[in-house]
Amino acid sequence: MIPMRLKDNVTYLVGDKTTLSKPLVPYEESLCEFLYELSSTLFASKEAAAYPDIIAFAFWCRKANIAKLKADFGDRRTRLGLGLVFHITPSNVPVNFAFSFAFGLLSGNANIVRVPSKPFPQTDIICDTIDRLFSYDRFSEIKATTAFVRYEQNDEITSSFCANCNARIIWGGDVTIRNVRNIPMPVRGVEIVFSDRYSFCVIDSPSVIKLDETELNTLAERFYNDTYVMDQNACSSPHLIVWQGEEKELAKERFWMAVSRAVTEKYQLETLNAVDKYTLLCHNAIDIDDITSFKEHGNHLYRITIDSLPDNMDELRGNCGYFYEYDTDVISDIAHVINTRYQTMTYFGVDKTYLLDFVVKNRLTGIDRIVPVGNALDINVIWDGYDIVKSLSRIIDVK
Amino acid sequence: MSELTQHHYSHCPQYSKILDTLSFDPTIKHTLEDIPFIPVRLFKDYELLSVERSKIVKTMTSSGTTGQSVSKIFLDRLTAANQTRVLTRIASDFIGTKRLPMLIIDTSSVLRDRNLFSVRGAGILGFSMTGHDVTYALNEDMQLDFTEVEAFCNKHKDENILIFGFTFMIWEYFYKKLAKVGEQLALGNGILIHGGGWKKLNEQAVDNDTFKRMLNNVCGVKRVCNYYGMVEQTGSIFMECEAGYLHCSIFSDIIMRRTDFSVCGMHEAGLVQLMSLLPLSYPGHSILTEDAGEIVGEDDCSCGRLGKYFTIHGRIKNAEIRGCSDTYAS
Numbered sequence: 001m002i003p004m005r006l007k008d009n010v011t012y013l014v015g016d017k018t019t020l021s022k023p024l025v026p027y028e029e030s031l032c033e034f035l036y037e038l039s040s041t042l043f044a045s046k047e048a049a050a051y052p053d054i055i056a057f058a059f060w061c062r063k064a065n066i067a068k069l070k071a072d073f074g075d076r077r078t079r080l081g082l083g084l085v086f087h088i089t090p091s092n093v094p095v096n097f098a099f100s101f102a103f104g105l106l107s108g109n110a111n112i113v114r115v116p117s118k119p120f121p122q123t124d125i126i127c128d129t130i131d132r133l134f135s136y137d138r139f140s141e142i143k144a145t146t147a148f149v150r151y152e153q154n155d156e157i158t159s160s161f162c163a164n165c166n167a168r169i170i171w172g173g174d175v176t177i178r179n180v181r182n183i184p185m186p187v188r189g190v191e192i193v194f195s196d197r198y199s200f201c202v203i204d205s206p207s208v209i210k211l212d213e214t215e216l217n218t219l220a221e222r223f224y225n226d227t228y229v230m231d232q233n234a235c236s237s238p239h240l241i242v243w244q245g246e247e248k249e250l251a252k253e254r255f256w257m258a259v260s261r262a263v264t265e266k267y268q269l270e271t272l273n274a275v276d277k278y279t280l281l282c283h284n285a286i287d288i289d290d291i292t293s294f295k296e297h298g299n300h301l302y303r304i305t306i307d308s309l310p311d312n313m314d315e316l317r318g319n320c321g322y323f324y325e326y327d328t329d330v331i332s333d334i335a336h337v338i339n340t341r342y343q344t345m346t347y348f349g350v351d352k353t354y355l356l357d358f359v360v361k362n363r364l365t366g367i368d369r370i371v372p373v374g375n376a377l378d379i380n381v382i383w384d385g386y387d388i389v390k391s392l393s394r395i396i397d398v399k
Numbered sequence: 400m401s402e403l404t405q406h407h408y409s410h411c412p413q414y415s416k417i418l419d420t421l422s423f424d425p426t427i428k429h430t431l432e433d434i435p436f437i438p439v440r441l442f443k444d445y446e447l448l449s450v451e452r453s454k455i456v457k458t459m460t461s462s463g464t465t466g467q468s469v470s471k472i473f474l475d476r477l478t479a480a481n482q483t484r485v486l487t488r489i490a491s492d493f494i495g496t497k498r499l500p501m502l503i504i505d506t507s508s509v510l511r512d513r514n515l516f517s518v519r520g521a522g523i524l525g526f527s528m529t530g531h532d533v534t535y536a537l538n539e540d541m542q543l544d545f546t547e548v549e550a551f552c553n554k555h556k557d558e559n560i561l562i563f564g565f566t567f568m569i570w571e572y573f574y575k576k577l578a579k580v581g582e583q584l585a586l587g588n589g590i591l592i593h594g595g596g597w598k599k600l601n602e603q604a605v606d607n608d609t610f611k612r613m614l615n616n617v618c619g620v621k622r623v624c625n626y627y628g629m630v631e632q633t634g635s636i637f638m639e640c641e642a643g644y645l646h647c648s649i650f651s652d653i654i655m656r657r658t659d660f661s662v663c664g665m666h667e668a669g670l671v672q673l674m675s676l677l678p679l680s681y682p683g684h685s686i687l688t689e690d691a692g693e694i695v696g697e698d699d700c701s702c703g704r705l706g707k708y709f710t711i712h713g714r715i716k717n718a719e720i721r722g723c724s725d726t727y728a729s
Contacts, residue, residue, distance in 0.1 A: 274670075
């Protein structure tokens, strides 16, 4: 229960404070149907059309994709959701809360989702749509087990939500996570944290040189989507580009020219971000001894080549088109810098089994995703090394 | 400027690393526009010196509101002396060379408290060189001392008076107080010089015109002159002329830049880069601010002064909050 005096500090965008906790079997048909309906309603919405991130979410929860996830889940054992999941979603990514909710829902749970306190139009569009779907009788079960709340960061309110939940999902920076971890939850409570991660990209030079103009532009577009679309702020956006293979300089020249063209066409760099990038460049110039070169394609694209990867490579992060580059002939060269912070390795022209081998054979503690360039931001039920649906449900063992 | 660039390149290791990274060769001649600039935030993150530390006589800090990092500017004897000299020189062009009785809208404790010695202290100290019978209008609790101020006004009622203070302080503790008690001060023959930034006043929807009008209402002051400057370039300030524009002096220059850092045309709003000939002990001769502004003209201002004249539009959006004077209230 939220303490009386704080009641007014919590806004219920969807649902109310009587969220029922009645678990279902993961991927139960009514849950899937709700997401199909949500998908098509968002696709049909004029308001939503203006936001590519809402459309991406709608695309994710379309029938074909959910059906595929359900088929892939293929667990012969009987599972039920854990009960009630409390979600603390990230303040900097507008629609992440919707994915978090969908994961909780598909795993058969009741959900209380704390949306970002920063007002994004996306939050209202999605919450309003869900609220409208809840007027249908067939979704009354889900309605009774769902709430979206907004409140300014407040440990007492968070505590009141944590006190009764069976699981909590925390998306956020290290400080947020440490802070929430201090808040107790029931002893059987499951906690999933999605902390700050670091991501990088591996590109094979000859494969870039081989591309014709159209293919090259497609690659550049895909890279653009991984990076500039979220100003490189997403955990899975690469900051470091590792080049391998012959004729690296030629490949880089081709690749970055194409990226630069895509960026010039589509990206609006804010003046403040230009100042931030230049300031970071000055910082790097002072702090990093191994800068071999700095190249800029206008202020919208900065490239720093470094000679050797420092142990704290994962602290070197650029935003809004600021990349570190490193040349190597064998990928295992970079194994020593990989730690638990590394999340996504995007690749182009490199065999994925070779990359998987790199992770397994070197017995690395980091890298949870190996995906082609262009798919960095594709969030899914398997994320940060967890199968979220499995983690949020329990097995009923029958012998 | 080229000589300064070379000087800092040879004496400030961080500065030389930046220039090397930018592939800038300081040994060859460059145009003014090509000289690299240092983002002002760097003075918060590093201690940048171009002289030996033992030569430093004064460390100036920007606003010290809690939790915010402060800029640290290291002055040797020569740089500090030049700052004062140039400040006096620039001010004299607006208030004449004769020393005027001076009323400071602040508290004298700003100078006594070493911790407060910052832009505010430096400004007060610098400007008080141009005045005599320096009187502080506020007591230690930031309350307007009516007796003291009225005595000062009576004593100098037939003279020109120099009034100096920080924009926000004047508004908050001088104007608001006078307006509230409905008291009129006889400062009709005063020249008010103020600076420190408009951020807090803009939040209260007070612009330069309103400021002038309201001040005139409470104390009759007719000449109100704003100045623009950065702690990184103390001394070579930009003064507002009779026509309402800020002016470069022979010690300074300004360039507006677009988001891609190319140089803006006349009347085109851009990011403000400031240049000053004064910084010798730290590499602050060419800095990139987080303010936006536009050049209005060059050599043809109706006030008759030569050089570039411009206006400042305020901070660029979302800029890290930089206080300009260590404002008491925040």
